Amino acid sequence: MLQQTGVSRVLERYDDFCERFPTPAVCAAAPAGALIEAWRGLGYNRRALHLHAAARRITAAGGRFPDDLDGLLALPGVGPYTARAVLSLAFERDVGVVDTNVGRLFARLGGRRLSRTEAQRTADRLVPAGRSWVWNQALFDLGATVCTRRAPACARCPLQSHCAWRGEGADPADGSAGVSASQAPFEGSDRQGRGRLVEALRSGPRPASAAAHLMGLEDDPPRAGRILASLLRDGLVVERDAELRLPV
Structure with a gap:
């Protein structure tokens, strides 16, 4: 989730x-x-x-x-x-975990962009033996609350003395592996259309002919058709007897 x-x-x-x-x-x-x-x-x-x-x-x-x-x-x-x-x-194994917050943190600490392999090797190397469970969660929280994407709180970061970037110059986290790029706006996107149709089908089957309306794309039937085709291909929606429904 x-x-x-x-x-x-x-x-x-x-x-x-x-x-x-x-x-x-x-x-x-x-x-x-x-x-x-x-x-x-x-x-x-x-x-x-x-x-x-x-x-x-x-x-x-x-x-x-x-x-x-x-x-x-x-x-x-x-x-x-x-x-x-x-x-x-879950199993408390000594492995490093690199999410977008940890990837950003490591790139800034090192002062350069990291490849996915470099970021993972760094994470694995730094895990204290027997303390993976608490260590990884501490890094998640540090990246999420202090070393944030925008306006990082460098002055109160416990790793400031070890950081090569310290908020000065170009951010090495930009484009670094493991660091999520900004998503396109959700409003008006295909993702929104997909979500609207799936949400409508949660209450029961609907006529296939109503797909564009349910997506809010009555003025763009070809686009609605492409979105519906992607949902059918992904198995999120099934069509039977000219009706759309969730899979069984």
């Missing part, structure tokens, strides 16, 4: 979601559409499908959750950041 979604929005849904889908087996047995319904407000609905597919894979393997990097990376929707976060925060 925390992939590209703020903590405050996740907290609004997390407890209810876990109560409804408490185990991989329960999650796997539910229709995919049920997860999409429960994902309301979190955005990036494909993550719900990935979670459903991962739960099915775990259940098919006897319910054993992977506890190694390769096993985690084999799960649908799990990339290097998520896999290492699970290893550190």
Whole structure:
């Protein structure tokens, strides 16, 4: 849920979601559409499908959750950041975790742009033995609250004396691996159109002919058609008997 979604929005849904889908087996047995319904407000609905597919894979393997990097990376929707976060925060393995905040922090400390490999090697090298769980969360918080993207609070940073940048000159974090670039505006985007249609289908099937209207794109049917095609291709929407609905 925390992939590209703020903590405050996740907290609004997390407890209810876990109560409804408490185990991989329960999650796997539910229709995919049920997860999409429960994902309301979190955005990036494909993550719900990935979670459903991962739960099915775990259940098919006897319910054993992977506890190694390769096993985690084999799960649908799990990339290097998520896999290492699970290893550190769930299994307390001594691995570094590089999110956008940590990537920005390391680039500024070193005073230069870092490749993805360099950022990960730095993270792994700095983890204190046996303290991965608290160390990585401390770095997350430092990057999120002090070494921020805009207006970093360098004067109160506990690492100021070790920092090569210190807020002076060009920011080495710009373009550095692991540091998210600014997204295009959501208003009027294809993402907004996708979200509007999925949200409408959470209340039940709708006529396929109403897709452009439900997206707010009545004046641009070709664009609405492309967006609908992408949703069908991603498996977030299915079409049956001239109706659109969430997958089962």
